[in-house]
Amino acid sequence: MVKSAAKKASNLFVWLILGLLFVALAGFGIGSFSGGGSRVGEVGDVEITAEQYARALDQEIRARIAQTGQPVTLATLRAQGIDQAVLSSLVARAALAHEAQGMGLSVGDAEVARQITQIEAFQGLDGAFDRESYEFTLRQSGLDPADFEADVRADTARSLLQLAVVGGLRPDVTLTETLVAYQGETRDFSLLTITEGSLPTGLPAPTDAELEAYYTDNPQRFTRPEARRITYAWVTPSMLMDSVPVDAAALRALYEERANLYRQPERRLLERLVFPDAAAAQAAYDAIIAGDTDFDALVAERGLTLEDVDLGEVARGDLAPEAAEAVFSDTESEIIGPVQSALGPALFRVNAVLDASEVSFEEAEEELRAELASEAARRVIDDLRDPVDDLLAGGATLEELAASTEMVLGQIDYTPVSEAGIAGYDAFREAAQAAQEGDFPELLELSDGGLFAIRLDELVPPTLPPLAEIRDEVAEAWRATALREQLAARGEALVAQLATGLAFEDLGRVETERQVRRQDFIPDAPPTLVAQVYQLAAPGDVVLVPGAEVAIIARLDRINAAARDDASVQILTQIFEQTVAQSIAQDLFEAYGQAVQAEAGIRLDQSMINAVHATFP
Missing domain, CATH: 3.10.50 (Chitinase A; domain 3)
Known part of the structure; x- marks a missing residue:
């Protein structure tokens, strides 16, 4: 039972070790940390060595370089507090190792051997574990087999401890159901759209006084940045280009060089279906003419697709002589054949005829001259x-x-x-x-x-231009503001009419939206429309949603509970179950780790930490 649990849970830690294993060490002087005195700290009886800390920092730097494609230095990490996060991670691992040792958690040599022999980097060409590759890879990384095997054993023990703490957690059903009910709910509602055309008097042009006032009240809108x-x-x-001379002979030579582009022979868009012999091709042709089948069906019967038989754009010279004569001399038929093609007896289908074309030198001269x-x-x-x-x-x-x-x-x-x-x-x-x-x-x-x-x-410096210089800009901004205000005012007047007993449908043309989810978006509507509809409490409630170019009055028609038998809701339930479980497990394990650290005691050597930092460029 313990062995099975270790197998499931230790993979993460094994791959973590492998990630550290293949980090190049020489460039940062990590090899200089050796001996029992080279440690940056202890948690209980477990040491955090300077070598481990340097490797973890190096791995973080390399990961960020791979992610951003930009140079990253230790100074960059320290400015963001990442070095503290890396050290905290090592402290947490050491605390778990201390707790596992205290509980007597460990795994046997057989399990350690099984995990190591399954690592691809240690396998030979035949896929089997290769001792020489194993020792060579570790040696290249500055490790010896005993240290690496000890790391695998320790990480597996930590994984057993983690499973014991959070492995059996299950999210509270009530919480999951509440989240699913909230996110899976949909709503039906009706919309009345108010546009500029809905305004009784339209939008008048601004007066000089209105523009002056708008300009004065909104200087930030028109101030030019520094x-x-x-x-x-x-x-x-x-x-x-217009002043450099172009040699006429060079123009003519370039035209002749591209003659195949400017002089196109007649071409046809063809499909070709090849048969094993002439009799089979003739039988297929007769069946098409009789209406018993068609070209597409014959292609499918042969286990082919239309892409398989498509020849694309074909000129006469691209086909065998007999096929070329049959295809290009027939201007009426869609199906041509049977004829002998380069691959054997075949039927051709003509999809389009592209007439011969020629662009004269005079027509191409301007383009060639520009080039x-x-x-x-x-x-x-x-x-x-x-x-x-x-x-x-x-x-x-x-x-x-x-x-x-x-x-x-x-x-x-x-x-x-x-x-x-x-x-x-x-x-x-x-x-x-x-x-x-x-x-x-x-x-x-x-x-x-x-x-x-x-x-x-x-x-x-930032400058506010005089009104005379930007009058059109100010007028456009005034119009946008005035339109939004008048659309909102018209909407408020219509909502007031609803309060007097007027039916929603009597206000104008009504559109309906059905089964709308919280995260959905209604095209050409204010972006907050759906969110505001979801704030309505009961069917029949209305809300006015103003926008820049339209205002919308929305009426809630129906609240649809999440359908438990719907496939999308079932997927949503699974996602919430997993997310809630992971969140609870993370919080619980973090609290457990902090308690273990507090009980075991943490001792850090700042001088050694500084020494590790000094080895990085």
């Missing part, structure tokens, strides 16, 4: 790189750069939301964000092959 005033010089291939001009412009820019670098190195300003080269001068008040012109390039945005006043301009590259250099002139 900007970085940047002067830049740049050049891109598109700027030079060659772009390539030529890139070469001009490449030739420009070194002279511009030399000018910048000699102290030339961006204004002088623009005056003496093909580069164009510009200025922008850049903010993180800027997208126009050069701000549409990621390289410029990164450089603009990083620029500091006083930096010397540096030549950088754009994604399309262009070049640019920038200078940060000043930081422009």
